[in-house]
Amino acid sequence: MADGRRKSAEELRSARWFAPDDLRSFGHRSRLMQMGLGPEDWEGRPIIGILNTWSEMNPCHAHFRSRAEDVKRGVHQRGGLPVELPALSLDESYTKPTSMLYRNLLAIETEEQIRSHPLDGVVLMGGCDKTTPGLVMGALSAGVPMIFLPAGPMLRGNHAGKVLGSGSDAWKYWDERRAGNIGPEEWLGIEGGIARSYGHCMTMGTASTMTAIAEAMGLCLPGASSIPAPDSGHIRMATECGRRIVDMVWEDLTPDRIVTPAAVRNAAVVAMAMGCSTNAVVHLIAMARRARVDFGLDDLDALGRTTPLIANVRPAGKDYLMEDFYYAGGLRALMHELGDRLDRDAVTVSGKRLGETLEGAKVYNSDVIRPLSNPVYHEGSLAVLRGNLCPDGAVIKPAACDPRFERHEGPALVFDSYPEMKKAVEDENLDVTPDHVLVLRNAGPLGGPGFPEWGMLPIPKALIKQGHRDMLRISDARMSGTSYGACILHVAPESFVGGPLALLQTGDIVRLDLPARRLDMFVGEEELARRRAAWVQPQPRYGRGYGWMFSRHVTQANEGCDFDYLAAEFGPAAGEPDI
Numbered sequence: 001m002a003d004g005r006r007k008s009a010e011e012l013r014s015a016r017w018f019a020p021d022d023l024r025s026f027g028h029r030s031r032l033m034q035m036g037l038g039p040e041d042w043e044g045r046p047i048i049g050i051l052n053t054w055s056e057m058n059p060c061h062a063h064f065r066s067r068a069e070d071v072k073r074g075v076h077q078r079g080g081l082p083v084e085l086p087a088l089s090l091d092e093s094y095t096k097p098t099s100m101l102y103r104n105l106l107a108i109e110t111e112e113q114i115r116s117h118p119l120d121g122v123v124l125m126g127g128c129d130k131t132t133p134g135l136v137m138g139a140l141s142a143g144v145p146m147i148f149l150p151a152g153p154m155l156r157g158n159h160a161g162k163v164l165g166s167g168s169d170a171w172k173y174w175d176e177r178r179a180g181n182i183g184p185e186e187w188l189g190i191e192g193g194i195a196r197s198y199g200h201c202m203t204m205g206t207a208s209t210m211t212a213i214a215e216a217m218g219l220c221l222p223g224a225s226s227i228p229a230p231d232s233g234h235i236r237m238a239t240e241c242g243r244r245i246v247d248m249v250w251e252d253l254t255p256d257r258i259v260t261p262a263a264v265r266n267a268a269v270v271a272m273a274m275g276c277s278t279n280a281v282v283h284l285i286a287m288a289r290r291a292r293v294d295f296g297l298d299d300l301d302a303l304g305r306t307t308p309l310i311a312n313v314r315p316a317g318k319d320y321l322m323e324d325f326y327y328a329g330g331l332r333a334l335m336h337e338l339g340d341r342l343d344r345d346a347v348t349v350s351g352k353r354l355g356e357t358l359e360g361a362k363v364y365n366s367d368v369i370r371p372l373s374n375p376v377y378h379e380g381s382l383a384v385l386r387g388n389l390c391p392d393g394a395v396i397k398p399a400a401c402d403p404r405f406e407r408h409e410g411p412a413l414v415f416d417s418y419p420e421m422k423k424a425v426e427d428e429n430l431d432v433t434p435d436h437v438l439v440l441r442n443a444g445p446l447g448g449p450g451f452p453e454w455g456m457l458p459i460p461k462a463l464i465k466q467g468h469r470d471m472l473r474i475s476d477a478r479m480s481g482t483s484y485g486a487c488i489l490h491v492a493p494e495s496f497v498g499g500p501l502a503l504l505q506t507g508d509i510v511r512l513d514l515p516a517r518r519l520d521m522f523v524g525e526e527e528l529a530r531r532r533a534a535w536v537q538p539q540p541r542y543g544r545g546y547g548w549m550f551s552r553h554v555t556q557a558n559e560g561c562d563f564d565y566l567a568a569e570f571g572p573a574a575g576e577p578d579i
């Protein structure tokens with residue numbers, strides 16, 4: 001960095017393990033020798049941890065096994081010693097009940113692996129939805145220099161001459177299949193064509209959103225988050241991560257110098273301009289809190305009102321996918337387009353200020369990355385609602401829903417559990433109109449449990465058959481970033497802990513007023529008091545294990561769903577014994 005700070009070899013954190021002439025260090029050194037290393041491998045060299053979320057249960061990270069070798073090559077080139085450590089993979093595809101249940105577990109694992117090992121700096125390898133916030137949250141708390149290596153989006157999907165987008169097209173074609181318009185053979189073709197390479201989902205889902213946020217926050221090499229996973233540029237980027245982290249150690253470029261209030265704000269502006277996943281809200285707040293940056297729902301809503309959505313990437317954008325976004329210039333081009341809306345003095349892992357890293361960036365396709373004068377949507381991707389149904393907030397993605405829902409009033413159709421709702425929506429004789437407001441509760445952080453992505457509630461078959469594809473829906477769940485529709489999510493406090501959503505009944509009138517950012521139910525105070533007195537809290541979901549701990553410590557959606565005891569200072573735990 002410009003301040004010219006430079007660490008000496010004696011000041012390396014790992015020197016505490018390897019330098020002293022004592023019995024403990026003898027043990028540490030002899031164990032490196034057990035692995036075939038000698039003093040020339042470690043003496044005076046930063047030790048770089050490569051936290052790798054590779055797993056055969058995570059197709060998005062299938063290339064991480066070899067990418068770790070590419071990182072090591074870079075570390076060696078700069079004179080560091082790379083060591084690869086496995087980290088919880090948190091695959092979005094298979095983890096039940098939801099990978100969100102385990103984001104904080106990855107954060108804890110990341111922090112403690114760094115804290116307990118002789119690491120001077122770390123490269124974090126992630127990308128599939130929760131891996132990015134989990135790794136970043138943990139590394140922020142650990143405080144050693146870190147760089148985030150994004151997995152990169154997979155290639156565009158393809159079937160029968162049609163482009164397919166992760167998630168979004170699965171929902172879309174599933175509705176067509178339910179309507180009887182798609183047969184088994186075509187369905188199999190879609191199954192085989194929608195995920196054609198390694199890499200994370202290539203719509204603007206949570207993965208693409210979170211890696212862009214990590215880059216905008218200054219934690220990735222410039223442009224890194226847009227490179228498709230199978231592109232040879234991705235390999236070169238991985239190797240550069242290896243080189244750069246060694247330099248960052250010598251420069252003592254710790255994350256507290258990068259993740260400042262300005263960096264968090266930059267990340268939020270970029271998220272809005274990208275058409276971000278609603279999940280960004282929860283993760284951004286959690287990451288900011290780990291960095292002791294005061295940032296919340298109102299900040300996001302304010303930025304949402306003033307930041308145009310300019311990335312024309314599905315599902316909020318209409319036509320394109322991340323591969324197109326990369327060819328159009330990628331995140332650097334988008335950030336360049338945002339001009340003074342970003343704090344260009346923010347420091348990044350590159351050692352340069354954000355403004356310098358954007359020099360020369362160009363948009364090569366102005367339909368994919370739109371100019372501010374011709375946005376996809378005049379406002380940002382998210383809006384935060386309040387009202388008597390959600391006193392601590394709820395979120396909606398206005399750009400991904402039909403404008404006719406901006407002001408909507410209708411009777412509630414309420415379900416207490418997902419299975420109950422699923423059964424009802426398949427009933428072709430269900431008593432439901434397009435004006436109804438479909439409601440699912442007990443789907444929040446504690447109720448879900450784990451805050452599952454159930455929020456894009458399925459449209460009742462009775463309406464699908466009539467040609468309807470959207471209706472107003474409300475839940476205390478999240479939804480996949482690849483989802484779309486008039487879905488109000490993250491209602492807080494959640495119904496499971498007695499939030500007002502718990503008191504809503506089928507037939508009550510609910511009103512959304514998006515321009516006024518209001519969500520209310522029209523039920524008299526007396527009636528509400530009567531219902532509250534009669535409300536019985538559901539039984540806890542877990543009697544033991546991680547779920548039990550999660551239930552005791554997870555915070556609500558508006559607070560980022562981190563554990564209450566983890567939002568703490570950078571740096572080592574107080575009283576850490578030097579043994």
Ligand code: FES
Pocket residue numbers: 060091092093127128129166200201205207
């Ligand atoms: Fe991994 Fe979507 S399943 S990013």
Ligand code: MG
Pocket residue numbers: 092129201205206207480481482
């Ligand atoms: Mg997802």
